[in-house]
Amino acid sequence: MALRIIVKDPDPVLRQVCKPVPKITPNIHKLLDDMAQTMYDAQGVGLAAPQVGILKRVIVMDVGDDNGLIELINPEIVSKEGEQLGPEGCLSIPGLSGDVRRANKVTVKGLNRNGEEITITGEELLARCIQHEVDHLNGVLFTDLASKVYPNEAEPEE
Secondary structure (H helix, E strand, O other), X not given: OOOOOOOOOOOHHHHOOOEOOOOOOHHHHHHHHHHHHHHHHOOOOEEEHHHHOOOEXXXXXXXXXXXXXXXXXXXXXXXXXXXXXXXXXXXXXXOEEEEXXXXXXXXXXXXXXXXXXXXXXXXXXXXXHHHHHHHHHOOOOHHHHOOEEEEOOOOOOO
């Protein structure tokens, strides 16, 4: 495993649509391992491959719940329910947070590192994280969706 450099906005790689992974190879396993280590080292809860400069549909997440580390290859959100409005930040946009409206419950399908199809349903923070990371795969940043953006150290104004 190795730490990867996290790409920062406005790097154009963050605005590109990622390509599906056609075959899970040892390189994809290494990418998953490196992304998880990089995410934990940066104290993040999610990381998408374009954030380390790789235009592949790969994400990792760990929101500190019973699911632990979630690795998804070619994730696709298949259902959304409810609504939440809350703060988001991003390892690729240090120093800023924003209030983003998201679905409160989502179901995502994808492949695990063994190529097996998995389905995960998440609510609240996990739902927010899934949507945030899948957005990265489509070149969308939280700042594109935020109703308000503010410095991390500041509290949002009411």
